[in-house]
Amino acid sequence: MNFEYLLKQVAFIHEIDKVKYILRKTRLFNSDRNENDAEHSWHLSVMAIILADHANEPVDILKVVKMLLIHDIVEIDAGDIFLYDTVASHTNTAAERTAAARIFGLLPEEQAADLTAVWEEFEAGKSMESKFARAMDRLEPLLQNISNNGGTWKEFDVRYEQVLKKKSVIEHGSSRLWEFASELISKSVKDGILKVSS
Amino acid sequence: MNFEYLLKQVAFIHEIDKVKYILRKTRLFNSDRNENDAEHSWHLSVMAIILADHANEPVDILKVVKMLLIHDIVEIDAGDIFLYDTVASHTNTAAERTAAARIFGLLPEEQAADLTAVWEEFEAGKSMESKFARAMDRLEPLLQNISNNGGTWKEFDVRYEQVLKKKSVIEHGSSRLWEFASELISKSVKDGILKVSS
Numbered sequence: 001m002n003f004e005y006l007l008k009q010v011a012f013i014h015e016i017d018k019v020k021y022i023l024r025k026t027r028l029f030n031s032d033r034n035e036n037d038a039e040h041s042w043h044l045s046v047m048a049i050i051l052a053d054h055a056n057e058p059v060d061i062l063k064v065v066k067m068l069l070i071h072d073i074v075e076i077d078a079g080d081i082f083l084y085d086t087v088a089s090h091t092n093t094a095a096e097r098t099a100a101a102r103i104f105g106l107l108p109e110e111q112a113a114d115l116t117a118v119w120e121e122f123e124a125g126k127s128m129e130s131k132f133a134r135a136m137d138r139l140e141p142l143l144q145n146i147s148n149n150g151g152t153w154k155e156f157d158v159r160y161e162q163v164l165k166k167k168s169v170i171e172h173g174s175s176r177l178w179e180f181a182s183e184l185i186s187k188s189v190k191d192g193i194l195k196v197s198s
Numbered sequence: 199m200n201f202e203y204l205l206k207q208v209a210f211i212h213e214i215d216k217v218k219y220i221l222r223k224t225r226l227f228n229s230d231r232n233e234n235d236a237e238h239s240w241h242l243s244v245m246a247i248i249l250a251d252h253a254n255e256p257v258d259i260l261k262v263v264k265m266l267l268i269h270d271i272v273e274i275d276a277g278d279i280f281l282y283d284t285v286a287s288h289t290n291t292a293a294e295r296t297a298a299a300r301i302f303g304l305l306p307e308e309q310a311a312d313l314t315a316v317w318e319e320f321e322a323g324k325s326m327e328s329k330f331a332r333a334m335d336r337l338e339p340l341l342q343n344i345s346n347n348g349g350t351w352k353e354f355d356v357r358y359e360q361v362l363k364k365k366s367v368i369e370h371g372s373s374r375l376w377e378f379a380s381e382l383i384s385k386s387v388k389d390g391i392l393k394v395s396s
Contacts, residue, residue, distance in 0.1 A: 003378055006375075010341065013244070013248065013341065014341070017229075030215075038241065039234070039240070042243070043215070047211055049264060050210065062259065065263055066247060069244050140211075143211065183201075
């Protein structure tokens with residue numbers, strides 16, 4: 001029997017195993033162990049299912065989960081870029097587009113086109129699904145840093161104003177979650193785990 | 199503002215971080231590093247999306263993915279049990295039910311009931327969605343063991359007959375994938391990475 005179609009899918013399944021080796025700057029909850037992209041993508045996907053009702057508008061939750069499951073696959077080639085990196089851009093670089101073409105391109109043509117489109121939609125951040133997915137992506141490390149008494153904020157001297165600016169995109173996905181997150185950020189300042197500039 | 203509902207959800211999001219520390223016997227592809235349950239759940243979820251068209255009947259893919267994302271959360275309390283363990287049962291033990299009640303019980307009532315039902319459905323393995331989800335759960339370690347020249351089969355002296363029996367449940371989810379998997383198993387014997395009994 002001809003397994004050509006299936007073998008392309010299996011090649012992709014093999015390839016994405018590498019996502020498990022890509023370490024983020026952020027650490028697990030109450031931990032000094034760095035989180036990897038597979039763990040991160042899993043956690044965001046569960047969060048999206050649990051928190052979906054807080055989205056500003058109803059979302060196609062399957063699409064949100066698809067986005068979150070695959071959003072970091074391009075980092076196999078392009079690497080992880082820290083949210084507060086002031087030099088490298090952290091979204092949709094040329095390197096990421098090349099990576100998407102290579103990695104999604106392992107799949108049968110239609111599936112490659114579908115996943116590429118889902119990834120592009122996430123990166124563009126214009127649809128309600130992508131806004132909500134991105135809110136998850138910003139919320140998880142916020143919770144992690146708080147659980148780690150400041151975590152990467154302390155480690156990389158990130159200040160309140162930067163956090164507020166980067167995290168405020170949560171509001172585009174969910175005003176409710178942003179209300180919650182901004183309270184957590186203020187409390188972090190009060191608790192001395194996040195510094196204000198100057 | 200009252201965040202009571204949301205705080206329950208966040209408590210659950212915190213708690214499930216522990217899934218990242220639960221090590222499986224199986225190792226990553228071409229690797230000697232054990233896979234953890236979060237990585238495993240992520241990988242199976244992506245596989246389900248990619249391979250959905252091979253299911254014996256059309257499946258509600260969102261439900262399949264929900265099952266796969268949460269199916270190992272009970273192992274936070276109950277621990278991972280090796281598929282070929284001859285003493286401990288590996289599905290739906292009393293310890294797993296107690297764990298489900300505690301961990302899903304962190305969520306607001308309706309969500310706790312929903313996730314418990316999804317987990318029970320996966321464990322029962324009777325719906326098409328659960329059959330397909332379970333096929334993913336059996337297929338991934340098969341691919342991993344082959345990439346590792348026998349992997350846990352060699353490590354724990356697991357034989358062809360046991361593998362065939364345990365993996366044959368793939369057929370309930372997808373005859374097509376079982377056809378593929380059984381060819382891989384036969385090839386593994388021929389390649390000398392899986393031994394036949396006696």
